[in-house]
Amino acid sequence: MDIRKRLENDLNTAVSRLRQMGGAVAVEELPGAIGDNSPFADEVDGIQACGDREIGFATRELLVERVNRLSAALERLNDGEYGICVECEEPISPARLRAMPEVQTCVRCQDRIERLGRQFEPVGVDALGDDD
Numbered sequence: 001m002d003i004r005k006r007l008e009n010d011l012n013t014a015v016s017r018l019r020q021m022g023g024a025v026a027v028e029e030l031p032g033a034i035g036d037n038s039p040f041a042d043e044v045d046g047i048q049a050c051g052d053r054e055i056g057f058a059t060r061e062l063l064v065e066r067v068n069r070l071s072a073a074l075e076r077l078n079d080g081e082y083g084i085c086v087e088c089e090e091p092i093s094p095a096r097l098r099a100m101p102e103v104q105t106c107v108r109c110q111d112r113i114e115r116l117g118r119q120f121e122p123v124g125v126d127a128l129g130d131d132d
Ligand SMILES: [Zn+2]
Pocket: 085, 086, 087, 088, 089, 090, 105, 106, 107, 108, 109, 110
């Protein structure tokens, strides 16, 4: 499995999708990969329900996050830390990495994080595979 190719490919796809969504965005917004302990920023709170527009924002938000995760994963690959959970430092299962090469936490930690972040349910997850 050539994980680097896969990551670079996914990164390119995510970045070009962001560009298509009308942002010169993306790369300038990258907050220096990881090192930021607050994955769920408060800025989203300001967005009120507003139909398609909200979905657009949410999708874009998800793409930005994906770009961040993918570039962080590439960095970890360069550092030889790829595949290690950033929370508990246990190896992440290969099956999980195949399914989502950009993950940086094991299933247990991801589960915990999702429980903590439940108030921030991404709206546009399902829309990602479905251009409209
Ligand atoms: Zn973990």
